[in-house]
Amino acid sequence: MAMVEGGTRSRLVRHALICGLLAAIVFPVYIAFVTSTHEASTMLQGVIPLLPGPDLVPTYARVLATGIPTFGDLPVATMMLNSLVMALGIAIGKIVISLLSAYAIVFFRFPLRMLWFWMIFATLMLPVEVRIVPTFQVVSDLGLLNSFGGLIVPLLASATATFLFRQFFLTIPDELIEAARVDGAGPIRFLVDVILPLSRTNIAALFVIMFAYGWNQYLWPLIVTTDPQMTTMLIGIQRALSGSDELTPWNLVMAMSLLALLPPLAVVLGMQRWFVKGLVDAEK
Template identity: 85%
Template structure:
């Protein structure tokens, strides 16, 4: 009986801790949502309401259609579109390049292939912030400033994804490779018919991670674009802040923040099962 009571008590404590953690994470999001449903003057009074207001439809329709006065006439919908193009381009590009590079390193025999892999892996020590100046110079020389190519191409290479795919490919038994060779499957057929289906959970997990990485980019889009037409949502939120609480339309800024959270949240929820399976399931 004492053991049962102890188990029940520990279960209650665990659930209580989980609920406290969820509340801690969700409360700022809730306050941002509440703020977006009130008039801007409400925030200036110094009393933050805890219950939603009546301006939700007006605030979000205004932000999506006409933007924020302190930023300009560009709509948030256009900023979300730019961020979506960048995030999808980075996620898909990273996965394609990493798949091909890992496939070549594992299944092809060429001189110094191990050295080439470790050279790729060593780039983990050089994040984009460290190589920002030479990368910007290359993009400028290629004429990719103020373009989607300039936003996406410099961030396509991924040593992390290449390493993860390589480690998974090394678990594929040699008998499967030999059976494919006996059946007359060439390198590309083996890649598309066998490697890709086996890698689908890994691809899904990496897509979620890389999409969030691309969506949250701030420094690189800030440097490589000066044309407002290519403004991403992260830059838009920062530029919407006037620097003064009295002048900043906090209801509109919080509405932008909530809208900026929706696409990555939708990707995580939509691919949650594949994401978890790709990270923890040993049976790929």
């Protein structure tokens, strides 16, 4: 009986701790939501309401259609589209390039292949912030400023994804490779019919991570874009907070911030099963 009571008490403590941590995470988001449903003047009264106000639909319709006055009334829908194209381009591009790179390193025999792999892996020590000046110069010389190409192409290479795909490919049994060779499968067919189906969970997990990485980019879009029509969500939020000497319209800023959460949240929830399986599958 004592052991049962101790186990029950332990579970209650764990559940209480989880609920407390969840509340600590969710409560600021809830306050942002409540703020977005009230007039901006309500936030200046010194007391933040805890219940939603009557301006939910007008506030979100306004920021999506006309934007925020302190940032030139650029529609948030345009910013979201820019960020979405950038995030999808980076995620898909990183996965394709990394998968093909790992495939070549593992399944092809060519001179200095391990040297090339470790050179790719060494780029982990050179994030975009370190190489931002020469990268900007190359993008400028290619005429890619203020374009999706300029936003996406310099961020496509991923040593992390290449390493993860390589480690997975090394676990593929030699018998499977020999069976495919006996069946007459060439490199392309082996990649499409064998490697890609086996890599689905890895691809899903990396897609979620890389999408969030692309969506949350701040420094590179800030440098490579000067056209307001190419503004991404994070840049828009920052400029909405410091765009002028006027009072900050906190209801609009909070609505914009919550809208910025939706695409990454949708990706995580939509691919949750594949994402978790890709991270914890014992065979991976």
